[in-house]
Amino acid sequence: MSPAKKKDKKEEPKVEPKVEPEATTDEESSEAYEAVPIMLDLGSMKDDKKIRVTGVYGDINEERCSEALYSMHVLKESAIEKTTVLSDDGKEEVDTYIIHPIEFIVSTHGGSATEMFALYDSMRSIREECPIHTFGLGKVMSAGVLLLAAGNRGERRIGANCRVMIHGVVSGQQGYLADIENEFEEAKFTQELYVKALAAETDMTVKYIKNLLKRKTNVYLSAKDAVELGIADIIV
16 A cells, blocks of 8 residues: 655745644544544443444555454453342342453454555454454455454444445556566465465355356345355344
8 A cells, every 4th residue: 555645744934824723633632642442331321331343444465463462362352241139039149240341343444464464464364262243334345355354243333324345356566577487486375375265154055156256247236135145144
């Protein structure tokens, strides 16, 4: 992905301006922003259940993926809640444990394959101890499809109006022929990994996915199509 371009500041005429508070640019706001997982305890409103949300909304890049990755690990560590209940005969109190799942929202046009795999591998590890409920909204495309599918089976939701899109790995290498050939081989390797991972998380076979990619065009799916192919489980 190309780095964000900084806006050039226009030269101001040499007059005495009114003293006003400095405006903060979008870039400065982004740098000042410190991501934290959303952990809301609604108390009696929701029978003491904790709502814990993270995810990727926008391009899949280092910044957004690092936020989601760290948030998931924090939420995993706070997933287990110890509580006391009465035994079946009602004569004594016994300790029991509740595991609060992570709600992972996905809405993206796609992005970096390497950052996608960083999140995917983390999700595979975390869901062994703490359930991950994924929720696809608006657009779930390219790298985002694998992240939606990586939630625990039966707990992957998708919006009724969400659009899903699958396509092959895109390599934009330029330069010497040797570099282009080398990057082409790397792109092929990355696509093989993507196909195998997507087949493992859905009801699609490796052969079926490869046939989709052979079209060499964007393959668009509805929410219903996504459920039928095992990318999601529930339309909401």
